Amino acid sequence: MKNFYLSTPIYYVNAKPHLGHAYTSILADSLCRFHQLKGEKTFLVTGSDEHGDKIVKAAEKEKLDVKTFTDNISQAFKDILPKLGVNNSAFVRTSSEKHKKCVQEFLQKVYDKGDIYFGEYGGHYCYGCERFYTEKELLADGTCPQHLVKPEYISEKNYFFKMSKYQDWLVKHIEENPDFIRPERYRNEVLSMLNSGDLEDLCISRPKSRLSWGIELPFDNNYVCYVWFDALLSYISALGGEKGQAFNEFWNNAEHLVAKDILKPHAIFWACMLKSAELPIYKHLNVHGYWLVRDTKMSKSLGNVVAPLDMIDKYGLATFRYFLLREMHFGSDASFSIEALVSRRNADLANDLGNLFSRVLAMNAKYFGSVLPQKVVDGELELELASLAKNSFQNFQTMFENLRFSNALEALWELVRALNKYIDSAAPWVLHKAQEIPRLGTVIYTLLEYMRKISLHLWAVMPETAEEMLSLLGVKFDINQVNLEAEIESFGSLQVGSHLAANCNLFPRIDVVKPDNSIGSIGSTGSTGSTGKTKANKEKKVANVQSETLKSTESYLDFSDFQKLDLRIGTILEAEQHPNADKLLCFKIDVGEESTRQIVSGIAEFFNPKDLVGKQVVVLTNLPPRKLRGVESQGMILTAAYSNNENKEVLSLLTAMEHIKSGAKIS
Numbered sequence: 001m002k003n004f005y006l007s008t009p010i011y012y013v014n015a016k017p018h019l020g021h022a023y024t025s026i027l028a029d030s031l032c033r034f035h036q037l038k039g040e041k042t043f044l045v046t047g048s049d050e051h052g053d054k055i056v057k058a059a060e061k062e063k064l065d066v067k068t069f070t071d072n073i074s075q076a077f078k079d080i081l082p083k084l085g086v087n088n089s090a091f092v093r094t095s096s097e098k099h100k101k102c103v104q105e106f107l108q109k110v111y112d113k114g115d116i117y118f119g120e121y122g123g124h125y126c127y128g129c130e131r132f133y134t135e136k137e138l139l140a141d142g143t144c145p146q147h148l149v150k151p152e153y154i155s156e157k158n159y160f161f162k163m164s165k166y167q168d169w170l171v172k173h174i175e176e177n178p179d180f181i182r183p184e185r186y187r188n189e190v191l192s193m194l195n196s197g198d199l200e201d202l203c204i205s206r207p208k209s210r211l212s213w214g215i216e217l218p219f220d221n222n223y224v225c226y227v228w229f230d231a232l233l234s235y236i237s238a239l240g241g242e243k244g245q246a247f248n249e250f251w252n253n254a255e256h257l258v259a260k261d262i263l264k265p266h267a268i269f270w271a272c273m274l275k276s277a278e279l280p281i282y283k284h285l286n287v288h289g290y291w292l293v294r295d296t297k298m299s300k301s302l303g304n305v306v307a308p309l310d311m312i313d314k315y316g317l318a319t320f321r322y323f324l325l326r327e328m329h330f331g332s333d334a335s336f337s338i339e340a341l342v343s344r345r346n347a348d349l350a351n352d353l354g355n356l357f358s359r360v361l362a363m364n365a366k367y368f369g370s371v372l373p374q375k376v377v378d379g380e381l382e383l384e385l386a387s388l389a390k391n392s393f394q395n396f397q398t399m400f401e402n403l404r405f406s407n408a409l410e411a412l413w414e415l416v417r418a419l420n421k422y423i424d425s426a427a428p429w430v431l432h433k434a435q436e437i438p439r440l441g442t443v444i445y446t447l448l449e450y451m452r453k454i455s456l457h458l459w460a461v462m463p464e465t466a467e468e469m470l471s472l473l474g475v476k477f478d479i480n481q482v483n484l485e486a487e488i489e490s491f492g493s494l495q496v497g498s499h500l501a502a503n504c505n506l507f508p509r510i511d512v513v514k515p516d517n518s519i520g521s522i523g524s525t526g527s528t529g530s531t532g533k534t535k536a537n538k539e540k541k542v543a544n545v546q547s548e549t550l551k552s553t554e555s556y557l558d559f560s561d562f563q564k565l566d567l568r569i570g571t572i573l574e575a576e577q578h579p580n581a582d583k584l585l586c587f588k589i590d591v592g593e594e595s596t597r598q599i600v601s602g603i604a605e606f607f608n609p610k611d612l613v614g615k616q617v618v619v620l621t622n623l624p625p626r627k628l629r630g631v632e633s634q635g636m637i638l639t640a641a642y643s644n645n646e647n648k649e650v651l652s653l654l655t656a657m658e659h660i661k662s663g664a665k666i667s
Contacts, residue, residue: 004035004042005250009258010049010092010234013073014058017080019291019336020259022308023324027288027405028257029086030325034400034460037484043250045238046081047092048074051214052130052227066213070095083309085317085463092234094215102237103230104218106277107204111219115162115276118220121203122155130227131265132203136196139630145580146261148630159205159223166272167199173271179284181267182403183331186260186287190267202269204229232270235282242279254282263287286403289333289582295602306336315510318462319345325405325461332605333582342510352416353454354507359423360447361472365502367432372448372474373441374496382446385422386491389415389450393488396457412457419450448473449494453487465506472501566622567638567666568592569656575609581629585609587637591619592663600633606651618654618666 008028011021025046032042050070059069070093078091092099110116123132128147132154143150171194174180174187181187205223206214214224235256239246258266266285274281290297293304312320323341326348328334364370378386395411422443431440452473459466459477467477473494570589573596578584585604588596599619620636627633638654656664 002040003250003253004032004040005045005239005254006032006042007045007235007238007254007256009256009262010047010094010231011077012052012054013048013050013070013077014054016073016076017308019306019308019311021077022080022084022320023291023328024257024259024288025081025086025088026084026321026324029084029088030321030405030460031257031400031403032087033463034484036479037456037460037482038397039483043089043239043246044087045090045092045235046077046086046088047090047234047238048077048094049227049231049234050074050093050095051224051230053127053211054130056211056213057127067095080309083312083317085321090238092238094230094234098240099234099237100215102241103215103225103233105241106233106236106273107225107229108218110161110273110276113276115165116159116204116219117162118157119160120155120157121160122153123203124151125154126151134200143630145630156207156210158203158207159217159220161202161204161229161273161276163202163269163272164199166275167194169275170194170268170271173281181285181287183287185331186263186267186285189263193264193268199268202226202229202272228265228269229273232265232273236279242277252280252283254280255284255286256282257286257288260287260289286330288330289328291328292333292335292583293337295335295583311341315341315345318465319349319507321462322349322409326409327406329406329605330403331582335583345507346509348413349507350509352413352420354505356416356420356423356447357451357469357472357504357506359420360444360451361501362503363428364444364448364500367428367440368444370500370502372494372496372498372500373444374438375442375445375449375492376438377442378446379439379442381422381426382442385418385446385450388418389453390488392418393453393457397484397488400460409461412454415450416454419447423447445494445496448500449491452494456482456484456487469506472504474498474500564622565620568619568621569660569662569664569666570597570617570619570637571662572612572615572617575612577604577609578629578631580631584628584631585612586631587612589617589619589635589637590662591621591635592661597621597634598632599635599637600628600631601637601639603637603639603651607653612653615653616655616659616662 006028008024011017028044028046032044035042048070055070056066059066062069064072074093074095081088081091107116121132123134124138124142125132126144126147126149128149129144133144133151137145138151139145139148171191174191174194178184178187181190204226205217205220206226208216208222208224211224214227215230217223217225235254236242236247236251239250241247242251256266256270263285271281291306293306296304308320319341323344326344327336327340361370364373367373392411392415396408399405399408399411426443428440428443431437431443452470452475455466455469455473455475458469470477475494568591570591572587572589574588576586578586578600581604583602583604584600585602585607587599587601589599591597597619618638620638621634623635625632625634640652640654642650642652
């Protein structure tokens with residue numbers, strides 16, 4: 001049996017869990033469940049990172065001692081896991097004695113090898129990141145690229161890890177193992193870091209005179225271990241240390257799942273640490289993007305942090321987990337909004353999947369008394385469906401394993417939608433009226449068997465609901481009886497004559513009762529127990545929204561307002577990816593002025609920047625300058641959005657019919 005080991009980051013306990021933590025944990029759980037469906041033994045590690053400056057400051061702010069503060073927040077991270085449907089194998093606390101012992105043994109091993117030395121260092125220290133930055137790593141204005149504040153310059157004596165010793169080895173390892181860091185964009189980013197100059201040695205200690213909350217160095221108790229050197233070792237301490245049985249069983253198939261802001265510590269620090277200690281290097285580093293709210297990274301100061309349990313309470317765990325995996329393309333940023341979540345639920349889960357189950361179970365109850373009928377002979381429709389289903393399951397499994405979760409679910413939904421179309425084409429009601437019972441039985445059995453297969457695949461994403469779906473089909477889920485790869489080719493596991501549910505209501509539709517300008521109010525249709533006053537309030541809100549919509553459509557723009565817009569033809573001279581945002585592109589555009597305009601536009605997911613150089617676009621030039629993720633934008637590129645024949649959103653740049661002089665005014 002193949003084993004699969006996966007870790008989330010060890011979450012920093014300076015604040016309570018938010019959407020980003022929930023996404024990583026749910027993603028890790030789903031990936032482990034997928035490997036379980038393939039018959040593999042899995043080990044999922046998560047936990048809390050409890051040392052460092054930020055923890056001390058957060059505890060002081062709450063007027064608590066550090067131990068009490070970390071106990072409280074760590075427990076909050078531990079308690080949320082079952083509510084997210086996460087079935088972890090271990091929860092590590094870096095303040096535990098077991099972890100402390102593992103860290104000190106590792107430090108002593110690397111020290112004895114001669115890879116740790118004492119020296120003096122001066123650098124730009126960001127308390128938010130808890131690390132030193134070089135001049136080259138800071139933004140042009142001298143600020144930290146993550147927190148956009150100027151780090152404090154600190155000079156002090158510390159211990160250093162000879163990380164530079166392993167630079168050439170790491171470059172070679174990454175180049176010889178193309179999937180070591182996934183997706184490829186982050187592999188290229190790490191290679192760029194390594195090839196842009198000499199890799200500096202890593203400061204791995206903090207003097208106890210400045211920071212006492214940490215793990216003492218085993219060779220000098222006047223210093224505590226740097227939080228990153230400490231935290232990364234949790235991936236080994238979770239397995240009982242490098243001498244533990246679990247380490248021997250799982251470490252050779254180790255993978256890590258992290259957000260892109262902690263790419264460098266995992267891709268460079270951790271790999272070099274393992275090489276120094278002569279331990280096997282992890283198999284994959286899997287890197288995901290940020291969840292944005294109104295195109296901005298979540299922040300307590302901005303008040304746009306999404307509380308995952310609130311979302312689950314309102315919309316259900318299955319909807320929440322499905323949305324996170326379906327909405328974000330792994331590696332890129334994604335936007336979270338209530339409208340998007342409700343839209344996914346209504347379209348994919350209610351209209352497609354829920355409707356399929358409801359229709360088929362009701363027809364089986366009506367035509368066969370909820371007893372599973374016999375499948376007789378396939379017709380042309382069944383043969384076409386079998387080919388599509390095979391591709392759907394194959395694509396789902398291949399893409400899910402390779403972290404293309406959104407694409408995997410879309411592949412599965414091709415079959416879900418095809419089954420709904422199959423019902424319309426096969427027309428069971430016509431067959432029943434014509435008393436073509438053998439053919440009717442074939443149609444109903446075909447539908448139910450594919451519904452069983454879909455439910456099995458969805459167990460990785462929404463386990464409780466998938467088990468409920470299987471139960472509706474008369475199947476008791478047993479992970480030890482599942483062979484997901486065999487489901488691609490096999491057919492006919494449902495037992496003829498077994499009793500199935502007569503009806504279901506898996507995903508009732510949800511109505512948005514006001515626009516999602518913030519994390520807005522949502523109501524569920526058909527809910528029971530509402531008072532007349534609540535219902536009246538809801539109806540009043542809906543009426544207000546409809547009234548505002550009517551007013552807006554009846555309002556007209558005065559021509560003088562239009563004249564205020566300075567619209568010009570611009571020629572794109574340069575285009576590149578924004579350094580700090582996946583969805584943004586940065587442009588240099590000639591709009592007929594002495595100097596070029598710098599414009600930032602959120603169109604990265606639709607265009608390759610190289611393809612846009614030389615293109616002419618319509619530019620709104622008299623907007624006030626605005627900084628987008630640290631880069632100033634001096635205008636707006638106009639685009640048009642529409643849905644293509646495959647119902648996918650497409651973006652088109654507005655331009656002129658022929659090439660004209662840059663700066664030409666539009667009137």
